[in-house]
Amino acid sequence: MALHEVLSPLPGIFYRRPAPEKPPYKEDGDPVADGDVIGLIEVMKQFTEVHADAGGKIVRFLVEDEAPIEPGQPILLIEAA
Amino acid sequence: MFDKLLVANRGEIAVRVVRAAKELGLRTVAVFSDADKDSLVVRMADEAVNIGPPQAAKSYLNIDAIIDAAGKTGADAIHPGYGFLSENARFAEAVDAAGLVFVGPTPEAIRTMGDKAAAREAAKAAGVPIVPGSEGEVGDLDQALAAARCIGFPVMLKASAGGGGRGIRVALDEPSFEHQFHMAQAEAKAAFGSGALYLERFLSRARHLEVQVLGDGNSVVHCFERECSLQRRRQKIWEEAPSPAINAATRHALCESAVRLAQRVRYRGAGTLEYLYDDATREFFFIEMNTRIQVEHPITEMITGIDLVREMIRIAQGEPLGLLQADIQTRGAAIEVRINAEDPDRNFLPAPGRIAAITWPAGPGVRVDSMLYPGYTVPPFYDSLLAKIIVHAETRDLALARLRRALDEFAVDGVVTTAGLHKRLARLAEVQEARFDTGFLERLLTAQTSSASAHGNQGQKQA
Numbered sequence: 001m002a003l004h005e006v007l008s009p010l011p012g013i014f015y016r017r018p019a020p021e022k023p024p025y026k027e028d029g030d031p032v033a034d035g036d037v038i039g040l041i042e043v044m045k046q047f048t049e050v051h052a053d054a055g056g057k058i059v060r061f062l063v064e065d066e067a068p069i070e071p072g073q074p075i076l077l078i079e080a081a
Numbered sequence: 082m083f084d085k086l087l088v089a090n091r092g093e094i095a096v097r098v099v100r101a102a103k104e105l106g107l108r109t110v111a112v113f114s115d116a117d118k119d120s121l122v123v124r125m126a127d128e129a130v131n132i133g134p135p136q137a138a139k140s141y142l143n144i145d146a147i148i149d150a151a152g153k154t155g156a157d158a159i160h161p162g163y164g165f166l167s168e169n170a171r172f173a174e175a176v177d178a179a180g181l182v183f184v185g186p187t188p189e190a191i192r193t194m195g196d197k198a199a200a201r202e203a204a205k206a207a208g209v210p211i212v213p214g215s216e217g218e219v220g221d222l223d224q225a226l227a228a229a230r231c232i233g234f235p236v237m238l239k240a241s242a243g244g245g246g247r248g249i250r251v252a253l254d255e256p257s258f259e260h261q262f263h264m265a266q267a268e269a270k271a272a273f274g275s276g277a278l279y280l281e282r283f284l285s286r287a288r289h290l291e292v293q294v295l296g297d298g299n300s301v302v303h304c305f306e307r308e309c310s311l312q313r314r315r316q317k318i319w320e321e322a323p324s325p326a327i328n329a330a331t332r333h334a335l336c337e338s339a340v341r342l343a344q345r346v347r348y349r350g351a352g353t354l355e356y357l358y359d360d361a362t363r364e365f366f367f368i369e370m371n372t373r374i375q376v377e378h379p380i381t382e383m384i385t386g387i388d389l390v391r392e393m394i395r396i397a398q399g400e401p402l403g404l405l406q407a408d409i410q411t412r413g414a415a416i417e418v419r420i421n422a423e424d425p426d427r428n429f430l431p432a433p434g435r436i437a438a439i440t441w442p443a444g445p446g447v448r449v450d451s452m453l454y455p456g457y458t459v460p461p462f463y464d465s466l467l468a469k470i471i472v473h474a475e476t477r478d479l480a481l482a483r484l485r486r487a488l489d490e491f492a493v494d495g496v497v498t499t500a501g502l503h504k505r506l507a508r509l510a511e512v513q514e515a516r517f518d519t520g521f522l523e524r525l526l527t528a529q530t531s532s533a534s535a536h537g538n539q540g541q542k543q544a
Contacts, residue, residue: 011433011461013136019271044422044431044465068116068135068462 004054005062005074012043014050014075016065026076028060038076041069056081082398083157083182084108088122089147090162091463093452094374095122098160101390110156112147114140116460121452128154135462141165144172148179158182158397164464167373168195184397185350186372187298193346194370198241198279204367207342212357212366214281225262225280229255232282238262240269241277248272249315251283281368286518287357289317290324290365292339293381295392296348297402303336304385305411307377308515311506311522313429318499318522319506320377321416322384325477325515326360335365340406342367351378351393360518376419376466379450383415383473414477416484418503420451420468420491422459425502425526433461437495442487446473446480459496467498477515481507 008014016024016039026038034055040047059077063069086102087110088095099109099122111126116135123129130150133140140146142165151159159176161167161184170191176183185191194200198217205211213232218241219225229236229252238261240248248269252261262278270276289312293304308324309317327335339354353371358364378389387409396402423429435458441449451468453459459467472487474480485507491500506512511521 013462019267021271043461044433044463046429046431066136066138 002080003059004056004078004080006038006050006052006054006076006078008041008063008069008071008073008075009050010041010043010048011070012041012068014063014065014067014069015040015042015047016061024065026058026061028058030058032056032058032076032078050075052076052078054078054080085110085154085156085158086184086394087112087147087151087154087156087159088126088162089141089159090165090167091117091120091122091141091452093450093466093469094162094376095120096125096452097450098162098390099125101388101394102160104388105391105394107394110150110154112141112150114462116462119457121454121457130154135460137165137463144169144175147172148175148181151179151181156181158184158394160184160394161373163371163373163376168371170195182397184393186296186346186348186352190346190348191372194352194372196241197239197243197369198277200370201279201367203345204342207338207345209338209342209367210365212281212284212368215279218277218279222259222262225278226255226258228280229258232280234258235283235285237281237283238265238278239281240265240273240275241279242273242275243269247315284357284359284366286520287359288324288326288517289355289519290327290335290358291353291355291375292336293375293378293389294339294343294348294352294354295387295389295396295402295404296343296350296352297396297400298347298349300402301340301343301348302402302404302406302409303340304381304387304389304409306332306335307380309377310517310519311512312519313522313526315519317377318419318421319416319503320380321414321477321480322380323411323414324358325414326358327363331363331365338365338367342370348372350396351389357519376469377417379448379469379471380415380417380473383448383471384411384413385409386412413473413475414480415471415473416477416480417469417471418484418488418506419466419499420470420493420503421465421499422467422496423465423499424497425499429499431461431465432497433459433465434496435459436493438493440490440492442470442490444487444490446483447471447487448473453493467493467496470503478513481513 109126111129132146166172170188173188215228250265252258266276311319448471472483
């Protein structure tokens with residue numbers, strides 16, 4: 001099984017939930033499809049969706065919810081299908 | 082009286098407040114997050130205190146950390162700037178409770194005017210016209226729909242706890258109302274912690290006018306109006322004073338109405354009452370009050386010669402208003418453009434980054450409020466506002482010419498900005514003739530995007 005890292009496209013704050021009281025988009029162990037939304041990045045008060053660029057099973061998130069993030073930083077580890 | 086002022090903010094407004102404080106002979110304290118260690122205000126202030134991580138919720142919105150910073154440095158007053166905690170009544174109370182002076186209105190005034198439904202009630206009581214809307218907050222869908230039918234479509238659904246253009250949805254007709262109601266409620270709850278909504282008629286082609294007031298808790302004066310109709314997603318990007326759209330009689334009625342409402346809440350400090358104005362009927366309607374200094378305050382300073390931030394601090398020091406209404410006169414016209422770290426050619430995508438070099442405009446009638454310096458890295462965590470370029474001249478036409486000249490002198494290397502958009506706007510016939518409303522800029526940008534993609538399609542066909 002190949003491991004794949006989803007990298008952050010932007011700098012900012014990473015959110016795992018669409019809204020504070022909503023559940024996370026994805027949990028560790030969830031199946032994930034190429035193109036699925038895995039989180040949001042807030043850059044200067046604008047929110048951008050982050051999409052998985054591979055399908056498979058989520059091994060784990062590498063960034064905490066609401067943590068600062070840099071471009072190119074690994075967000076998510078996927079066991080590629 | 083106090084002699085050491087803490088500025089509970091960042092960016093250009095923190096620099097602006099420190100400048101005013103220094104001119105008054107006060108010592109200054111900056112607070113900063115981990116992302117703002119190298120900020121200009123940290124360099125300018127006499128002292129600086131780290132208040133936490135980059136996330137605003139853990140630093141610039143952290144009331145305890147800010148009060149602690151004041152305690153540690155012996156600051157005896159706090160200026161909140163705009164945004165962040167500036168309109169948070171609990172913060173104003175915490176400042177009072179710590180035995181410090183809050184440079185702004187009382188917590189009661191913040192609460193009354195910050196609650197949009199309560200502010201409308203206060204306006205009604207002061208005889209200030211308001212946009213036709215619901216009687217206070219609407220409860221469930223049935224009640225909201227009944228209110229919407231009375232007001233007439235299209236209606237706006239607004240979060241009671243919202244502001245700054247956020248927490249607003251428009252229902253164009255009855256069939257779309259239910260969906261918009263549920264969306265607005267969910268968004269209000271997520272953004273402001275309260276799902277309470279009220280309704281207002283949506284005026285589709287209105288101008289945004291606002292009146293600057295100053296109060297000392299006893300008397301209130303106005304410093305005339307600003308027009309801020311050029312907006313994108315309800316965020317102002319270009320502001321001017323005076324409004325080119327109103328005559329002397331309307332100006333008098335508008336500004337007098339603002340004074341009446343501010344007087345009713347015994348307003349203390351600098352505040353702004355926002356209105357919509359209908360060109361066709363010459364009617365103005367109060368929409369909300371901002372109980373703080375505003376981003377666009379410099380244009381009022383340019384035409385009246387009053388330093389609003391200095392006045393705020395003097396009032397907070399317990400001095401009475403030093404101005405009578407008759408003393409306040411305007412001279413000429415001023416325009417402010419907001420230089421944001423956004424790419425107008427990529428749907429205003431934020432563009433943080435390192436500033437390699439800057440050339441500021443200078444010469445007669447030009448003012449720049451900014452926190453940039455060569456080598457500074459614009460962090461991705463906060464507002465995209467980098468600089469305000471403000472021009473002042475004897476007439477609006479001369480101010481426009483001066484703005485075009487200033488924008489041509491301005492250059493920044495390292496980040497993409499909205500300066501190019503302003504250059505185009507300053508040359509546009511509709512802008513030169515002041516033929517705009519709050520939807521003008523969005524329509525212009527949409528038309529450009531669709532004409533650009535039409536050209537793109539044509540290109541593909543030819544290829």
